Amino acid sequence: MSPLAIDGGTPVRTRPFPRREPYDDREVEMVTKAIRSQDLFGLGGPMVTKFEQRFAALYGAKYAVASTSGTAAIHIAIGTINPEPGDEVITAPITDGGSIVPILYQNAIPVFADVDTTYNMDPQDVERKITPRTKAILVVHLFGNPCNMDAMLEIARRHKVWLLEDCCQAHLTEYKGRLLGTIGDMGCFSLQRSKHITTGDGGMTITNNDSLSERMMLFRDKGWTRKPGWGARTYAFLAPNYRMTELQGAVGVVQTEKVRSVVTKRNELGDLLSSLIRGLPGVQPAPVTSGGRHTYWIYPLRVTEGSAEVFARALCAEGIPAEAHYIGEPIFLCMEALANKVTFGSSQHPLDGCHGGRQLEYTHGICPQTEQALRELVTLSIHEGMSREDVEDIAAAIRKVAYGLTEKALG
Numbered sequence: 001m002s003p004l005a006i007d008g009g010t011p012v013r014t015r016p017f018p019r020r021e022p023y024d025d026r027e028v029e030m031v032t033k034a035i036r037s038q039d040l041f042g043l044g045g046p047m048v049t050k051f052e053q054r055f056a057a058l059y060g061a062k063y064a065v066a067s068t069s070g071t072a073a074i075h076i077a078i079g080t081i082n083p084e085p086g087d088e089v090i091t092a093p094i095t096d097g098g099s100i101v102p103i104l105y106q107n108a109i110p111v112f113a114d115v116d117t118t119y120n121m122d123p124q125d126v127e128r129k130i131t132p133r134t135k136a137i138l139v140v141h142l143f144g145n146p147c148n149m150d151a152m153l154e155i156a157r158r159h160k161v162w163l164l165e166d167c168c169q170a171h172l173t174e175y176k177g178r179l180l181g182t183i184g185d186m187g188c189f190s191l192q193r194s195k196h197i198t199t200g201d202g203g204m205t206i207t208n209n210d211s212l213s214e215r216m217m218l219f220r221d222k223g224w225t226r227k228p229g230w231g232a233r234t235y236a237f238l239a240p241n242y243r244m245t246e247l248q249g250a251v252g253v254v255q256t257e258k259v260r261s262v263v264t265k266r267n268e269l270g271d272l273l274s275s276l277i278r279g280l281p282g283v284q285p286a287p288v289t290s291g292g293r294h295t296y297w298i299y300p301l302r303v304t305e306g307s308a309e310v311f312a313r314a315l316c317a318e319g320i321p322a323e324a325h326y327i328g329e330p331i332f333l334c335m336e337a338l339a340n341k342v343t344f345g346s347s348q349h350p351l352d353g354c355h356g357g358r359q360l361e362y363t364h365g366i367c368p369q370t371e372q373a374l375r376e377l378v379t380l381s382i383h384e385g386m387s388r389e390d391v392e393d394i395a396a397a398i399r400k401v402a403y404g405l406t407e408k409a410l411g
């Protein structure tokens, strides 16, 4: 075996990987059209309305509500179910802060269920975390791999709690023939730069539930029950302004035409990479949940022997961009709002036992499987602009590093 590039050997890859290019002339045309209309206000505007209709059609959903970010999309879902202060939302410890912020802003308490070998929440731990104060389960389909939605749905329905889906990393992703985001009560999507559909920043919340739809729409518009023309106003409840503009709407309309080919290509490339690295010493390919199709927002490689950091550094030296530990620590340790309860003023609200809520501590040890997974994770970029040859190079580098580091460890 040739020496590893970190030890002065020749890298597997010297050419840069292709850049992701989500936009072309079609987006330029639509944005130009929006600007020429002289009105970029999105609420009821032609672009945002068309984007919502096309997004809903992609999912076979009755309602789609566009907003400014994935965080906003999740806030719309949490604001719509309207928890009492001190109610609990069970969610995932490996996620972005945008899954957690809306829970706290609605005065609810995040409760973390540990992950299983898929990096998604373990349904058994979700069940253990249910209390009389549980209002909802917010599942996160991490990296584009579906949660075990049969189990999650069964638990949610049996305990009569809402089931919300954070699909920010899992656009148009199938689980047992159904699309993520349509299995629970509401599905929430991010349209941020790195996502399968992107408008730079943006969000979408979908549902099939008639009784939720009106509050969803009002929640993104300050609770304002608009009537035509000027005059007396009514704001029905406390809510922010998360309205999307026509600029994002214009881009989104075109992106809905591309997303199917984006996820198909990512699925092919990610599965190809897994097939090429299966059985190598000290590493595990991305797990795929039974009945699910992975859409590889990023590719999670697990390093079960040796250090993930050393493995990532060795891959980088071989010309393959790689990062160790994903978010580093469970999300509750990444956020001052939870780890040290730095929330509103000096109050620690809503984590201060207000309204009979539980006072939880967010510390090391409450999600041990999560801590181990993060210690062992190396994340790699897979995207639709890559070719099979690109993925073969990634696999060749992983093979070289896996054998090279194993040999070194054996002395």
Ligand SMILES: Cc1ncc(COP(=O)(O)O)c(C=O)c1O
Pocket: 069, 070, 071, 072, 095, 096, 097, 098, 099, 140, 166, 168, 169, 190, 191, 192, 201, 202, 203
């Ligand atoms: C799983 C998950 N949830 C929520 C978010 C928040 O989305 P946004 O950054 O669009 O607010 C992200 C963004 O990366 C995410 O990956």
